[in-house]
Amino acid sequence: MADLTTDFLGIKSPNPFWLASAPPTDKEYNVRRAFEAGWGGVVWKTLGAEGPPVVNVNGPRYGVIHGADRRVLGLNNIELITDRSLEINLEEITRVKKDYPDRAVIVSIMVPCEEQAWKDILPKVEATGADGIELNFGCPHGMSERGMGAAVGQVPEYIEMVTRWCKQYYSKPVIVKLTPNITDVRLPAAAAKRGGADAVSLINTINSIVSVNLDSMSPEPSIDGKGTHGGYCGPAVKPIAMSMVSEIARAPDTAGLPISGIGGVTTWRDAAEFITLGCGNVQVCTAAMTYGFKVVQEMISGLSQWMDEKGHTSIQDFMGAAIPNTTDWQYLNLNYVAKAEINQDDCISCGRCYAACEDTSHQAIAMSSDRTFTVIDAECVACNLCVEVCPVENCITMVEQKPGTVDARTGKTVVDDYANWTTHPNNPGAVAAE
Amino acid sequence: MNSQMNPGVTARRLNDDSLRENFGDLHAPLQPHEAAVASDRCYFCHDAPCVTACPTDIDIPLFIRQISTGTPEAAATTIFDMNILGGMCARVCPTEELCEQACVREVAEGKPVEIGRLQRHATDTLMAKGVHPFERADATGKTVAVVGAGPAGLSCAHRLAMLGHNVALYDARPKAGGLNEYGIAAYKSTNDFAAKEVDWLLAIGGITLENGKALGDALSLDDLARDFDAVFLSVGLGGVNALGIDGGENDSVIDAVEFIELLRQTDDLATLPVGRNVVVIGGGMTAVDAAVQSKLLGAQNVTIAYRRGREAMSASRYEQDLAASHGVQLLFNVQPKAVLNGGASTQIELEYTAVTNGKLAGTGETLFLNADQVFSAIGQTLTTDGGLVLEGGKIAVSERGRTNRSKVWAGGDCASGGNDLTVTAVAEGRDAAMDIHATLMGGVE
Numbered sequence: 001m002a003d004l005t006t007d008f009l010g011i012k013s014p015n016p017f018w019l020a021s022a023p024p025t026d027k028e029y030n031v032r033r034a035f036e037a038g039w040g041g042v043v044w045k046t047l048g049a050e051g052p053p054v055v056n057v058n059g060p061r062y063g064v065i066h067g068a069d070r071r072v073l074g075l076n077n078i079e080l081i082t083d084r085s086l087e088i089n090l091e092e093i094t095r096v097k098k099d100y101p102d103r104a105v106i107v108s109i110m111v112p113c114e115e116q117a118w119k120d121i122l123p124k125v126e127a128t129g130a131d132g133i134e135l136n137f138g139c140p141h142g143m144s145e146r147g148m149g150a151a152v153g154q155v156p157e158y159i160e161m162v163t164r165w166c167k168q169y170y171s172k173p174v175i176v177k178l179t180p181n182i183t184d185v186r187l188p189a190a191a192a193k194r195g196g197a198d199a200v201s202l203i204n205t206i207n208s209i210v211s212v213n214l215d216s217m218s219p220e221p222s223i224d225g226k227g228t229h230g231g232y233c234g235p236a237v238k239p240i241a242m243s244m245v246s247e248i249a250r251a252p253d254t255a256g257l258p259i260s261g262i263g264g265v266t267t268w269r270d271a272a273e274f275i276t277l278g279c280g281n282v283q284v285c286t287a288a289m290t291y292g293f294k295v296v297q298e299m300i301s302g303l304s305q306w307m308d309e310k311g312h313t314s315i316q317d318f319m320g321a322a323i324p325n326t327t328d329w330q331y332l333n334l335n336y337v338a339k340a341e342i343n344q345d346d347c348i349s350c351g352r353c354y355a356a357c358e359d360t361s362h363q364a365i366a367m368s369s370d371r372t373f374t375v376i377d378a379e380c381v382a383c384n385l386c387v388e389v390c391p392v393e394n395c396i397t398m399v400e401q402k403p404g405t406v407d408a409r410t411g412k413t414v415v416d417d418y419a420n421w422t423t424h425p426n427n428p429g430a431v432a433a434e
Numbered sequence: 435m436n437s438q439m440n441p442g443v444t445a446r447r448l449n450d451d452s453l454r455e456n457f458g459d460l461h462a463p464l465q466p467h468e469a470a471v472a473s474d475r476c477y478f479c480h481d482a483p484c485v486t487a488c489p490t491d492i493d494i495p496l497f498i499r500q501i502s503t504g505t506p507e508a509a510a511t512t513i514f515d516m517n518i519l520g521g522m523c524a525r526v527c528p529t530e531e532l533c534e535q536a537c538v539r540e541v542a543e544g545k546p547v548e549i550g551r552l553q554r555h556a557t558d559t560l561m562a563k564g565v566h567p568f569e570r571a572d573a574t575g576k577t578v579a580v581v582g583a584g585p586a587g588l589s590c591a592h593r594l595a596m597l598g599h600n601v602a603l604y605d606a607r608p609k610a611g612g613l614n615e616y617g618i619a620a621y622k623s624t625n626d627f628a629a630k631e632v633d634w635l636l637a638i639g640g641i642t643l644e645n646g647k648a649l650g651d652a653l654s655l656d657d658l659a660r661d662f663d664a665v666f667l668s669v670g671l672g673g674v675n676a677l678g679i680d681g682g683e684n685d686s687v688i689d690a691v692e693f694i695e696l697l698r699q700t701d702d703l704a705t706l707p708v709g710r711n712v713v714v715i716g717g718g719m720t721a722v723d724a725a726v727q728s729k730l731l732g733a734q735n736v737t738i739a740y741r742r743g744r745e746a747m748s749a750s751r752y753e754q755d756l757a758a759s760h761g762v763q764l765l766f767n768v769q770p771k772a773v774l775n776g777g778a779s780t781q782i783e784l785e786y787t788a789v790t791n792g793k794l795a796g797t798g799e800t801l802f803l804n805a806d807q808v809f810s811a812i813g814q815t816l817t818t819d820g821g822l823v824l825e826g827g828k829i830a831v832s833e834r835g836r837t838n839r840s841k842v843w844a845g846g847d848c849a850s851g852g853n854d855l856t857v858t859a860v861a862e863g864r865d866a867a868m869d870i871h872a873t874l875m876g877g878v879e
Contacts, residue, residue, distance in 0.1 A: 068474040070467075348542040351480030371483070391477050392542065 138204020205231025584612020
């Protein structure tokens with residue numbers, strides 16, 4: 001059986017599944033239940049400065065995008081950082097870490113962008129025995145209006161400055177949590193690295209309005225008739241998160257910087273994908289909030305089974321394995337030619353491929369009077385739309401055209417050579433092939 | 435209080451609770467969440483096979499998508515636009531042989547989208563609001579007589595009224611609705627649905643309903659053709675085929691149609707007598723409806739005796755299974771030979787059949803079944819043809835419902851073509867209305 005143990009920044013955990021800083025990790029009670037359920041680690045819900053804690057709204061905090069049968073596809077929240085006192089949180093963290101020495105306990109922190117504020121809180125956090133800290137530079141609602149959270153994460157100079165303070169006043173690993181509400185995630189990641197961050201974690205939630213009530217005309221969740229943007233997470237954000245992770249993993253400035261992947265991890269497969277893009281572990285929230293802590297059991301068994309099947313003995317075996325294959329569009333092989341192929345035995349004649357191709361794409365699927373659907377090679381550009389709209393998995397496939405065959409659409413013989421846009425004659429900026 | 439074991443024919447075999455449960459809705463209506471889940475299974479097929487399979491061409495993928503987006507009322511309008519009796523059709527259509535059989539998910543998984551139940555969800559939702567979704571066009575000044583207020587007549591009358599014509603709708607019975615009201619199993623049309631549907635349909639306006647007027651009796655085709663701009667005949671099949679066997683005149687032999695009608699019209703099911711042993715002769719929906727309802731009333735042994743094999747039965751496999759699941763015995767390849775009055779218990783003698791050289795004939799071997807009641811469900815016949823040309827015992831009509839007489843159209847069970855389904859009658863009534871409209875307004879011949 002595969003070994004799921006992870007060593008992230010020297011912090012050991014029995015598996016790569018951590019609970020993200022969020023409502024599930026707000027209290028000792030929840031965290032104990034999470035550890036009993038099998039979670040490898042937690043990032044404790046964000047602590048604020050000493051003194052009266054923040055207050056939350058007393059109305060709905062969450063909004064959801066539902067799929068079929070009310071499956072939660074996207075979740076948005078307007079909850080703030082912990083609304084319990086610093087002292088109580090610190091006491092609880094201390095007790096929990098003592099009782100679960102083999103699990104990772106990371107403390108998320110958000111205090112004002114003043115050196116003294118960080119200088120005050122960091123020794124107290126250090127005293128809990130927790131394994132590290134995560135700087136919440138991502139929370140996009142409420143706290144950002146007060147100059148914290150995403151307001152810091154959107155200014156690379158602040159990230160660097162605060163990270164440096166943390167490295168100065170705290171001895172254990174410092175993880176910087178990044179906001180996706182920026183144009184280029186590589187810049188804040190590089191700033192964190194310059195400040196001395198041991199790792200970055202991403203993504204935090206995305207600015208979002210999930211719904212508008214068409215009777216009250218209020219965005220939802222609605223508080224007394226008014227709504228505000230919240231932070232979006234859940235399965236819907238995974239593609240955005242993975243792209244941002246890959247950019248940091250690939251950028252020369254930040255390549256090699258440890259990453260904790262966050263964003264819509266719902267199954268073992270999601271976790272495996274994040275890890276192949278360079279993450280050392282993953283953090284989960286929405287899946288736990290939807291299904292409860294038990295969901296980690298599927299993640300553990302699934303990842304373990306897949307690793308066994310692939311012959312991976314540790315997470316390290318496939319960590320970052322997809323990074324070399326993640327490239328810029330300009331380097332994609334323009335000599336690669338594929339064509340859609342419909343397996344007539346599997347086809348149930350729904351005609352969705354036909355409607356999609358005929359109405360919105362390349363008119364490359366023919367429909368006969370007896371509802372047989374066939375690909376017209378002379379029109380097919382292998383766009384993949386038919387594959388994706390077909391309700392039968394693997395009924396339509398993209399078949400690579402072997403070198404030597406003639407592409408019926410272009411009339412050109414498929415060649416084995418690799419050639420990309422940088423050298424293409426239609427590219428005004430093309431450089432001559434060496 | 436009697437029981438299933440009491441000999442002979444008697445009422446009150448079951449208590450009120452059992453009867454209420456037995457004659458409740460065959461399929462519980464879909465709740466909104468169930469409808470959302472069921473509608474999500476629809477693939478929104480291109481040129482969808484289910485639409486092709488629907489005799490009324492309802493845009494099924496569209497109405498299902500309208501349900502899935504939380505607008506069942508719009509879905510209902512999509513349905514009613516093609517089939518104004520979409521509410522009843524959702525209950526009685528053999529969907530397993532029409533839209534749901536054609537559903538690509540039936541082909542793929544053997545589990546079609548539940549089109550019938552979704553249709554009912556949509557139509558029930560709108561009808562429960564008392565909303566009639568259509569308005570009449572400007573008055574044309576034309577008048578049309580529609581004779582027979584069954585599915586075909588109601589459909590025709592509604593479409594004509596919608597197009598601006600004034601319609602005089604006649605029916606021989608005290609209530610409109612035709613077989614919807616008198617001829618289908620009670621558990622398919624609970625809570626007086628057929629009558630409510632008629633009221634809802636007539637809310638379009640422009641239709642005057644006169645009950646108790648039959649063609650050949652109070653109404654003559656010549657008079658109607660003279661007094662109205664057009665006539666649509668949808669008189670159904672008023673006669674019942676006789677068994678034509680020894681003892682066929684015995685009191686224990688009853689028309690299944692009459693039995694079903696009695697069931698539908700009674701105020702108290704407990705007062706209806708039913709035999710301990712019931713044999714139903716026939717292989718259609720009427721046979722199944724009579725057999726299942728006999729069982730539900732408390733008959734101990736109910737048998738459907740059909741002269742051909744299972745595959746030839748016009749009742750669908752679904753209906754056959756429904757009967758079997760209620761404990762009805764299905765006996766194939768037997769034909770009635772004689773009804774014998776043997777004192778304490780009446781018996782029916784059945785003869786096995788075989789097909790030789792393409793012809794069905796008795797083999798000579800017989801069997802006897804106890805039969806306190808024998809329900810005959812071997813088809814119905816046209817009784818009032820208005821002097822029109824017939825074809826196969828029905829009024830001959832063209833594809834557009836035209837008879838051999840100008841100004842006279844016909845549709846539904848009384849007309850040639852078709853397949854005795856409610857939904858087909860609705861389509862024929864609607865299409866004839868469109869042809870009448872075109873003829874009256876455009877002078878088309």
